Amino acid sequence: MDATILIVDDSSFIVDGLVAILSRKGYTPLSATGGEECLTILKTVVPDLILLDIMMEPMDGWETLEKIRKNPATKDIPVLMFSAKKITPEEAKEHSMNIDDFVSKPVNPLQLLDSIQRIFSRRNEISLERQDAQNKGLDTTIIDEYAMLRKNIEVDRNLLVVLRTSSGLDIGREVSSEDVNAIRNLEDKIRRAEHRLRELKELLGKIPDSSRDS
Template sequence: MSNTVLVVEDEPNIVLSLQFIMRQSGYTVRVASDGEQALKAVEEYVPDLVLLDIMLPKRDGFAVCEEIRNNPACKNVKIIMLSAKSREADRDKAMKLGADRFVTKPFSTRELADTAKQLLKVELS
């Protein structure tokens, strides 16, 4: 059975790109376009990996990350935070809230796919 990736992004072109990359890597992909949808999607079906943008409508990625980390059912979920901001403070905040990785946009699709693969491989071992 393939791993499930939840893409949480409000920019349609980036969603398409992330869906394509993750499907090409063999993952089942689900999409949420705001923070509230993301939390509902996690409640319905806990993903293996969340690709989580910081700047989202309704609830930002930091709040979503924190909520996922506070949910005992999600203890094995891997989170890659995505941001157009490259400030060290944003990276530090994301990591303190429990993100496994922080990737700055624009990102290399190959590197993102490799990062996802590494995180999910660790989980399977």
């Protein structure tokens, strides 16, 4: 694999377990015991992915994520959030644009590794599609929108599963109207994004490849 993954969690027990899992799969794991140490490491190291816990003190995962995204040197690093804490509809709405996936604790190793591979595969595919679109002379704003939609749709689909499961909606549990509205709004958001993505894919297919004409 030869990819560097920075694990950020204030539990040394969890960090040690994740280091062992990632090492066995050929990744190069680094570790930080909190948000401040994570930001310090990022001053000298740019990992291929950050595995970031939400429930940390004094700086929690969301605040750490915000600082990562505000720094031009680190803003594009993919971030996989994980937590034993139930993610709320408000958190999903506020942070879904800035994360690349979410997994729950206790971490299922197969689920974690699948999520990591999915993130890397998606970024590679988008990179190739971006290059192809540029070769066809497509406007860069369209390319950027396409890349953003592809990532956001996958993240939102995963968050939707998490929200439906944690709320108990799928098993007939009584759910608050706020949670139901949040889930329905996320479903609507995904449908709108999928519709726009189909439009962009059609546009991509209609643009002639200028590189073949030269």
